[in-house]
Amino acid sequence: MSAILRKRKKRYAMAMDMRKCVGCNACVLACKAENDVPEGGFRCWVEIEIRGAFPDLKQRIVSSRCMHCADAPCVSNCPTGASFYSEGGAVQVDPDKCTGCKACIAACPYGARFVRPEGYVDKCTFCMHRVAKGKDPACVEVCPTESLVFGDLGDPESSLAKLLARRQHETLKPEQGTEPHLFFLS
């Protein structure tokens, strides 16, 4: 079994369906409850953008979080090695190594990180503690609109890979060249 896993490159990613999302913030609170995120801190958030003028309007709703970039500026800019790629390419912060210097916060194009009251930097972990138990991240599990899909891009048979093959998608700020792994379905 482990031999099979070693052969293939696991790549965790998430898709977010802007067509279905209603921006209710269930993901935001479920993340906070699951991960015991302190007051004032958010690992994920919702943005609602409106373009146009009354009555010709377009709406775009995004549930956002760390993009778990393949070429993550937070990792390359971390002076202590606290920010690192864990299994499947998910970007993590090791609180024991983090000094709270905020170099990563300055480097992240997505505003995904914040400092906890304890002094270290926090962000979305893709709920690796849940994934390790075969569960979806808390935001995915709670979402009433099933707008969030988590999975392994390295596995072409995963529902995520199939979904991305089928649906048009985009990433945020692709010009930054960070190879984000949060895909927005339009």
Place this chain on the structure above:
Amino acid sequence: MSSIDRRQFIKITAGSFGAAALASGLVSDWWGATASAGITPDTDGDNVVPTFCELCFWKCGVLAHVKNGRVTKIVGNPKHPLSRGRLCPRGTGGTGLLYDPDRLQKPLVRVSKRGEQRFEPVSWDAALNRVAEGMERIRKAHGPEALALFYHGFGGSWFKRLFKSFGSPNIAAPSYAQCRGPREVGFELTYGQGVGSPEPVDIENTRCLTLIGSHLGENTHNTQVQDMARAIERGADLVVVDPRFSIAAGKAKYWLPIKPGTDIALLLAWMNVIISEQRYDADFVAKHTVGFDKLKAHVADKTPEWAYPLTGIAPQLIRESGRFIASQRPASLVHPGRRATWYGDDAQRSRAVAILSALLGSWGRRGGYLLPTSMEVPGDKYPKSARKPHRPRADRLPGKHPLAGAALASGLCDATVTAKPYPIKGWMVYGTNLMQALPDPRHTRAAIEKLDLLVAIDVLPAEIVGWADVVLPEATYLERTDDLHVPAYKEPYVALRQQVVPPMYESKPGWWIAKQLGERLGLGAQFNYQSSEDVVRRRAAAAKIDFAALARDGVVLGKRVPACRDDGLPAPSFDTPSKKVELYSDQLAKLGFHPMPEPSSPEEPPQGMFRLLTGRAPMHTFGRTTNNRQLGELMSENEVWINRAAARALPGFEDPPLRTGDKVVLVNQDGIKSTPIKARVTERIRGDCVYMVHGFGHSARGLRFARGRGACDSDLVTRVKVDPLMGGTGMNVNFVRIAKAEVRS
């Protein structure tokens, strides 16, 4: 990966070493990371208790995780048909209610003038004695009918038992005359049955979902939001009628930014298109309806061109959207909405929705209106009290709103003020903040002044609690076992609300409070239980439901029976006088009302004023949740939405112009001023109305988080237009101007 390989691997490790091993390093080795508290939050409970939510009234099944006696998190119960393992933010935020530092902790009695919010804690015994003595005194002087119960929420059942046994018919929930009532009446008149909750609408399978003033998505009735997303996934389209570019409007094929108060005209114009172009379900109409020819004649001249100047919607848009709605029938669902108390013509508007649905033949069809049943669970048996009311309900006035199907909370308030038809001298208020639930708190205060006794039973010190003589602190839904929930639903089920953790402080569950009062009032026989668990156990036993399974899973599913003709349900029957769907209503004609909906012409906003509209946000259940710090992190105050062009033209805001985030006050047509509220200058709303989320602007001293955040719309609702059919209070009939908030010196 193949997720299967991965899951199997996890199963092996978890199985061999257990959860403790996972937390102590094995998992981090697997990632190549160092073990750290930051990465393994450890919020899973040692004990997981299924129950159902009470943050709103939808009643989703939840699983409460408990660790060391503390609820660490609440997640959806995958077995429960209303949540299917998923929750809205309020469901997750239940712990924010349980651990709200502002909770009522001890029984209180008032020590100064009413409304000054000065209380002293007393023992339960003293508080209960005082309530019972007060009730007895009123009964002896004025009769049992002089006591009224106002309630909202599932725990109200125990107090209804108390009041029925006591001999008072005056039992009202504001959820009727201030919310859903008109809709029930509109559908009862047309189909012989109301809509109820959860609404039997098959959103999941619809091809076209038409929302009229209903902002599903911002109004997060969980299952309906889930179903709407599933429908979108399957390619269904939305038609949204709303003066505001709601979230649903942002997803719609057609958005009709209608002039507020003109929905009936639009509905008639749609009927005109559908009938004149023969796009209706002729078979359904022929077999099941009466009055089609009259309806046809009624709408013959109500063309889209006719509706244009009334509604502000271009004829082409009315025609196209009407054709589209018809093209998807019968799986074309015109949603009945929920809070329907807008303009005083609300039962008639609901009737127009019901009639249109009949033309679409969507009644009893997949993707339309379902006809679900509930499991057969007998009600709890208890000896009937010898005390019977001698007078009818105090809200029933001769010749007024003859079709009211339930007591009007506003009517009981009126009767208290006028002492007509008879004096009401005592109120018991359970779980409803009447200062925000009823229109115009000044009127409610005038009623309170007439009272000899006001008892509040609640979890938090909302405004109404501040006016009480005696305050009884109730345990939250997570701390108590209530009655069984047995709704009519496409997937019939029974759900159990069960205690997750013991009540905090000195709070007590409603069943206990009601029983204690009952015993003091000589009604001990009617409270023939030791605890609520006796009640749910014997009801379950009578229905042959395995109580152990119910307690374990939180829900027991019944046999699925067809809920639409597509699934084999026989042809529907209708409990109307004609036994048919009444497109034309003889009942209404006989009562002197329009037998078919007529367009109403709403008042124009006075110069410089805007019609005040209100609605919901996904993370709040109006004032019930605005003190919840968790939900407050998502939305801590309401804003007043104003159209950008209208904001630019606002007198007094020429330089600099009003911008989003600026604080303003709203002043209504009677000179009533709101507390300061932030403006949201937006393209998302018409220029003749403003919008705010209901339930903010608290003034109660004890709501230390919510107090002073945003503005209270109920304060500005000094006028209502009462529905002549059923007494609902249309509240969207107030106008406000926008003034600068005074800068504090």
